[in-house]
Structure formats: structure tokens, C-alpha cells
Amino acid sequence: MDYLLQGIFSDKSLAKVVGFFTRQADADIAVRRLLRLPGMASDQVRLLGPEQARLRARDLLTQTLEPQPQGFVTTLVRTHAIAGCAGAVLGLLAFGFLIATHEPAVLNSPLLAFIAIVGFGTTFGLMLGALAALRPDRIWVISQVRSALRRHQWVVVAHATDSHQTVLAQDLLESSEAQVVRTL
Template sequence: MKLKYLLFGERSLTKVAALFNSPTTAQEAANRVRTICHMADSQVKIVSPADQPSGTAFSTKIEPELKGIWHTLVRAHLWMGIAGMLAGALLFVLLYALDNISIRSTPLLSLLAFLGFGLMFGLMLGGLFTLRPDHGHVITVVRQAVEQGRWAVVAHPTDPAQVDSVIKALARGSERVVKTF
């Protein structure tokens, strides 16, 4: 099982957006992506100036997998918390084996401290995975374009090959293409 499936609950981990000056070119690009890249309508959305950046329509088009985001939140925190505790336990074992005097003098308290700090740092890392900082850039670019009266086509490909074909399809006729990691 790949690490990304263990941590993330969303089907599409990558977001690709392209900016257009007219609704016609945006619609043509969306149709081209659906056809060439064999994507469903639910994977390709057009964000228009009518979609208020603070509104539900905008949010749903940019982040359509609300249930998947919640699964990501739970999975990332659970698995990163466990990994952090394991890292803390390994560090404790290493220092104990190296005959560290402070660890040897209070082994139970030391173990609890290492497990606690490992859990804390693991949960913080899980929070970072949940925040998805790479999405912030794409969302900001689309929000600014919409506020300036332009259109955006946002695609949610599910695999690396589809990501590459979406980028190529959207590059034709768009002024800018951005993507998440």
C-alpha cells in the first residue's frame, strides 16, 4: 500500500487550474480536458466571476471532496501520531542502549516523555498534511483571477499520467496553468 493512500482520503491529490479571459475559451478547455483526458464532469469544474470566492459554489468547485478531506484529517493524524510515538520509542531505546545516565536513572518517566513528545510532533505533522499548503497557492491564484473578472478551469486528476495530460490540454489557450504537488 502506498503511503499516500494510508494518509489521504481524497481520490484526487493533485489540483490543476488554468486561467482564461472568456467563458468560451474556458468552456472549450474544460470540454477538451474531459475528452482528451477521459475525465468525468465531476473532475473538471469551471469557476466564473459569478462564483463569489467566499461562497459555497467557489469552495465546492475548488475542493469537491469534502468527505475525503475529513478522511484525510483522521488518517493523517492517526498514522502520523503513531509514527511519532514509534520514533520517540526508538530514540528512547537508542539512548538507553548508549547508557545515557539521565535515561537510565528514570527509564519509565523518560519513556513516557519520549512517547509524549513523539506523539505531539507526529500529530503536528499530521496537521500539516491535513492543511495541504500546496493547495493554498492554486486557490489563491484562482481566487485572484475570479476577482479580476476571469474564468478558471479546475481539474482534479487521479493519477500522474492524468495530471500530465491535463496540464498539456489546459496549456493550449490559457494564460497560466498552476498545479499542486
């Protein structure tokens, strides 16, 4: 499943696990412990301090919270294409089902029914693709990080590459008594 999602989103990092610390020493310990997790590379863990609260939202996003910001356009196109095609296929299946069950409304004007059913399927697929590309869960996490930095807290961000690494990072940060949030 992780490989499928990485293919759709074109990101190496699918989830972010974030821990909020009141002391820098605790945050440093958490970073060292995270780097010892299986498969965790140094570019997957970031430590943010209160001095980064003054960064513009765009700078904070590109420097620390999104390791591959250049892939957003690729992700946008890819998610729209995949979800739009899936919606069209579901529309075709629904149209085929209605034809097979001899639905009178579809049999009386099959071209209009085809356009409507497949068109709506494609439209809803494209809307889901946009929602998936924008990742509202990440926006919430980013706002939490900005708020914590403004409160002079230290933030540890782990960019997990798979679900196993996500669980390990979350468990580690929770065991260090940090407040933890994560993306889906």
C-alpha cells in the first residue's frame, strides 16, 4: 500500500510525525533516537527552534516541512489523472450496469445518459484528486508547528517513508513525553 501511495503522490515521505518539546535538550535527544530507527536517514529528521517562528510560511514549508516541494506540481497532475480516470471507469461501469438491467431512462436516450453518468464520475474523481493532492491533514500539522514555534517550543519533524516507520517514530516521540501530531 505504501508503494501505491508513493506512486500516486510522488513523494518519498508519505507521513509526518511531529513532536513538540519545551526544552531543546529533550528535542535533541529525540532527534538522536529517531536517527537510530531502522531505515531513518538524516534528511528525514528535522529540528526546528523558536528562531524559525519568524520565517515566512513559504520558507518554513520549503526548508523544513516539505522535503520535496518541487514535486507538488507532479503530485497535482498525477492525482488528478489517476482519480479522474478511476471516476470515469466507475461511471462506465455504472452506465454498463444500467444498460444491462434495461433501465428505461438510459435506454431511451443512451448518449445523454452516457455523457451524464461518465461525466459526473469523472468530475467527482477529479475533485477527489484535488483533495488528495492538497492534503488538508498536512495543512493542519503545519499550522500546529507554526503555533508551537511562536510559543517558543522546539519541534522535531520526522518524515516517515512507510507506515512501519511512521508507527515507530510516533511511538518514540510519545515515549519521550512530547505532544505528538501526525499526518494521515
